[in-house]
Amino acid sequence: MALNEQEVLAGLTEIIVEETGIAAEDVASEKSFTDDLDIDSLSMMTIVAQAEDKFEVTIPDDEVKNLATVGDAVSFITKAQD
Amino acid sequence: MTTTLQQASCTQYSRVLGIGGVRGEHVVPNADIVEAINSSDEWIQQRTGIISRMRSGPDVNVLDLAEGAARAAIAHAGIEASQIDTVILSTVTYFRQTPAGATQIADRIGATPAAAYDISAACAGYTYGIAQADALVRAGAARCVLVIGAEKMSDFIDPTDRSISFLLGDGAGAAIVGPSDFPGIGPTIWGSDGSRAETIGQTEDWQQAIRSGQWPTLRQEGPAVFKWASFQMAPIAKQAMAAAGVTADQIQAFVPHQANMRIIDQLIKQLKLPDGIAVGRDIAETGNTSAASIPLAIERLYREGQVSSGDLALQIGFGAGLAYGAQVIVLP
Ligand SMILES: CC(C)(COP(=O)(O)OP(=O)(O)OC[C@H]1O[C@@H](n2cnc3c(N)ncnc32)[C@H](O)[C@@H]1OP(=O)(O)O)[C@@H](O)C(=O)NCCC(=O)NCCS
Numbered sequence: 001m002a003l004n005e006q007e008v009l010a011g012l013t014e015i016i017v018e019e020t021g022i023a024a025e026d027v028a029s030e031k032s033f034t035d036d037l038d039i040d041s042l043s044m045m046t047i048v049a050q051a052e053d054k055f056e057v058t059i060p061d062d063e064v065k066n067l068a069t070v071g072d073a074v075s076f077i078t079k080a081q082d
Numbered sequence: 083m084t085t086t087l088q089q090a091s092c093t094q095y096s097r098v099l100g101i102g103g104v105r106g107e108h109v110v111p112n113a114d115i116v117e118a119i120n121s122s123d124e125w126i127q128q129r130t131g132i133i134s135r136m137r138s139g140p141d142v143n144v145l146d147l148a149e150g151a152a153r154a155a156i157a158h159a160g161i162e163a164s165q166i167d168t169v170i171l172s173t174v175t176y177f178r179q180t181p182a183g184a185t186q187i188a189d190r191i192g193a194t195p196a197a198a199y200d201i202s203a204a205c206a207g208y209t210y211g212i213a214q215a216d217a218l219v220r221a222g223a224a225r226c227v228l229v230i231g232a233e234k235m236s237d238f239i240d241p242t243d244r245s246i247s248f249l250l251g252d253g254a255g256a257a258i259v260g261p262s263d264f265p266g267i268g269p270t271i272w273g274s275d276g277s278r279a280e281t282i283g284q285t286e287d288w289q290q291a292i293r294s295g296q297w298p299t300l301r302q303e304g305p306a307v308f309k310w311a312s313f314q315m316a317p318i319a320k321q322a323m324a325a326a327g328v329t330a331d332q333i334q335a336f337v338p339h340q341a342n343m344r345i346i347d348q349l350i351k352q353l354k355l356p357d358g359i360a361v362g363r364d365i366a367e368t369g370n371t372s373a374a375s376i377p378l379a380i381e382r383l384y385r386e387g388q389v390s391s392g393d394l395a396l397q398i399g400f401g402a403g404l405a406y407g408a409q410v411i412v413l414p
Pocket of ligand 1: 040041042119120121122125129130205243244245246248282302303304305306307308311341342345370400401402
């Protein structure tokens, strides 16, 4: 069953916390992966791979650069589920 | 039909009898290469774990490196070069399409008339060579195979390229494979994905290069390759363990292709390898030497006393092709 944005955010937050050690309360929709969360492109790829697995979606490699914020990723994943 | 052919009789088991390697003779620290790519020692260390790489000068060619590795593996195996009946050279940096480099290696070390040929599987090349050697020995087609992965990557780098050149080093690693009383090489899990051929490789083919007058160099789509290597290769490594009938807590060493320390760390995580297992981390000081990287990393583990004879090592090569191969071996 498709998850809503709230549920995807919660799941994605878990992945980000696990990969980076950032506190869950610091992860929010408007946060930029690079500027706010200091996630480099290799960590980003790790997060993407884990999100694909967890949410059973495909996030193409050339789509990743368009996912600037946590919210961008959440809406991409939410839509990609259908 | 009245005459029945004889076919070669099979040998039940094979194993690796010796492993050795040589690196480029010059240490090239990050500081020497960062200016041309507007990078920094810190950036390279943080993204790749590389502190320096070893490269050869103009008077050393890829066959010289291959010969050095062959001699080291022969010494480690304690055999005579004349016992070798097959030479497989994996390289993507030998300049001649024909004749193969392997025949010259066979001749240089004194193994003529060994069967000798080159293979091209880039960073998976060593594991492909071991797969072939294992099969040839068990099928009775060979009794003593020299497998060499040799690369002078520095002949194909563009100092201004940020995608791959700064990772690369020169070196060669080799193994001797022969018959055994016990199972010494687990089944190889190997494959390819040519739909992604463009993700790593030479910028132009030779014909284009001749027309344009531009020497071809190497390029890659780094983040895409990182993701593929870190996440698609872990299941391959797991299959190699399962096919060999071993679990992660039964192996003593993990020796992945030396592409990036962060790929190595991610694979360890995905494979849930126990703490305390020996891990090939030769990339820090050697760089990525493509087909040579696995045997060179094993050579270092021996030298540092991290592995010994009889240990089980899981090895996995992956790279341009895309191509990959993995197997569990008993270390000689
Ligand atoms: C090559 C590799 C280190 C590049 O790292 P990366 O973090 O993926 O690099 P990206 O291309 O995503 O670029 C991220 C940022 O670093 C910068 N950058 C890229 N390469 C750089 C370099 N060599 N030095 C300094 N900065 C670099 C980019 O300009 C970009 O900056 P920006 O965010 O300000 O735009 C990495 O992708 C890698 O190692 N991949 C694995 C490939 C591999 O090992 N292949 C061999 C298999 S055989």
